[in-house]
Amino acid sequence: MQVYWDYILGVVLAGVVFAFTLGSTGSAGEPFLANLAAADRSNIGFALVAGAIFNIANVLLVAALDIAGLSIAFPIAIGIAVVEGVLVSYALQPKGSVLFLSAGVALALLAVIFNAQAYRAIGTAGHDGSRRNRGIAISIISGLLMGIFAPLVTRALTHGHALTPYSVSVFFGIGALLCCFLFNTYLMRRPIEGAPVTFGEYRRADARNHILGLVGGVAWGCGGCLNFIAAGFVGVPISYAIGQSAPMIAAAWGVFVWQEFRGASSRAWRMLAMMTACYIAAIVVIALAYRG
Numbered sequence: 208m209q210v211y212w213d214y215i216l217g218v219v220l221a222g223v224v225f226a227f228t229l230g231s232t233g234s235a236g237e238p239f240l241a242n243l244a245a246a247d248r249s250n251i252g253f254a255l256v257a258g259a260i261f262n263i264a265n266v267l268l269v270a271a272l273d274i275a276g277l278s279i280a281f282p283i284a285i286g287i288a289v290v291e292g293v294l295v296s297y298a299l300q301p302k303g304s305v306l307f308l309s310a311g312v313a314l315a316l317l318a319v320i321f322n323a324q325a326y327r328a329i330g331t332a333g334h335d336g337s338r339r340n341r342g343i344a345i346s347i348i349s350g351l352l353m354g355i356f357a358p359l360v361t362r363a364l365t366h367g368h369a370l371t372p373y374s375v376s377v378f379f380g381i382g383a384l385l386c387c388f389l390f391n392t393y394l395m396r397r398p399i400e401g402a403p404v405t406f407g408e409y410r411r412a413d414a415r416n417h418i419l420g421l422v423g424g425v426a427w428g429c430g431g432c433l434n435f436i437a438a439g440f441v442g443v444p445i446s447y448a449i450g451q452s453a454p455m456i457a458a459a460w461g462v463f464v465w466q467e468f469r470g471a472s473s474r475a476w477r478m479l480a481m482m483t484a485c486y487i488a489a490i491v492v493i494a495l496a497y498r499g
Contacts, residue, residue: 210420211269211391212409215262215384217424218431222376225432230373242374247367254375257359258382263390264288264352267345270399275342282323283343284350286316289451291354293444299361302442303496311493312448318485322458325478329471345399360435361443372435379435380428441497448493455486 226239237245264284271280293312297305360379363370370378395404430450438446458479461467468475 210412210416211266212387213417213420214424214427215380215387217421217426218428219377219380219384219424220421221425221428222373222380222432225429226373226377230371237371239371239373239377242371245368246370246374250363250366250368250370251374251378253359253363253366254370254378255382255385257356257363257375258379258384259386260352260359261356261379262383262386264349264356266391266394267349267352267399271342271345271349273400275339275346276326279323279339280342280346280349282319283346284353285319285451285453287347287350288353289315289319289448291351292357292451293448295354295358296361296442296447297444299358300365300442300444303445305496307492307496308444308448311489311496314485314489314492315448315451318455318482318489321478321482321485322455325458325468325475325482328475328478329468357443357447360438364435364438364443372432372439375435376428376432379431445493445497449490452486452490455483458482 230236230239232238268280268284271284274280289312293308297303297308360375363375363378364372395406397403434446434450437449462479468479
């Protein structure tokens with residue numbers, strides 16, 4: 208939980224850098240500061256709330272992963288988030304082929320399931336029933352919240368004098384940071400799992416952990432900003448659906464960097480292959496949903 212503060216600071220930093228560089232130059236679009244002055248105040252509010260909800264959902268997902276394991280928590284939370292986020296975003300911004308988009312979401316959900324089965328095959332499960340049920344409940348709440356932030360971003364990007372994707376990124380990160388002072392501080396004192404922690408422990412953490420947390424946040428912030436930029440071209444439903452390729456990237460890190468599948472059974476490798484195939488197919492089909 209301590210490192211999470213560095214992570215959120217990294218998200219904010221990435222958004223601000225994008226806003227004052229790419230978001231303030233070029234011949235097209237409205238510069239960041241001009242957009243900030245002219246945009247509807249309600250859109251700023253929606254972007255702030257989107258960031259706050261993302262923060263709560265993300266923290267709950269981390270807790271659910273710790274309690275129930277990746278093979279249970281991840282497919283529940285991400286599966287709910289994909290379906291809810293795409294459907295509600297499409298209702299607000301019906302852009303693209305609903306047939307291709309639905310097929311792509313279905314393939315993405317299959318990929319999440321195969322990803323879970325791959326990790327289950329190497330023994331990441333093994334939790335008692337009551338603890339697992341608590342993890343499942345937290346996963347459901349996380350997924351429902353995670354699916355809400357995309358429609359809020361859709362509103363901020365499309366209503367009245369809309370925010371630019373760069374402005375959304377800045378206020379999204381600020382909303383997440385402000386939420387940390389309430390939600391994360393509360394969980395540090397009353398954690399869902401484990402012993403309470405203090406800000407003193409955060410300050411005593413070594414520089415390497417702080418840097419890794421910050422780099423992780425910058426990486427998410429860059430990816431999130433690019434996803435919002437893509438939404439300006441293809442619509443939030445399509446960009447959000449493609450953006451849920453995170454499980455495939457996480458599995459790739461697990462395979463090639465952390466060597467989590469060293470000595471794994473042939474079934475685990477088959478599940479990984481099926482996951483990869485479904486995700487590639489999902490991205491292709493969702494991309495075909497864009498009709499210009």
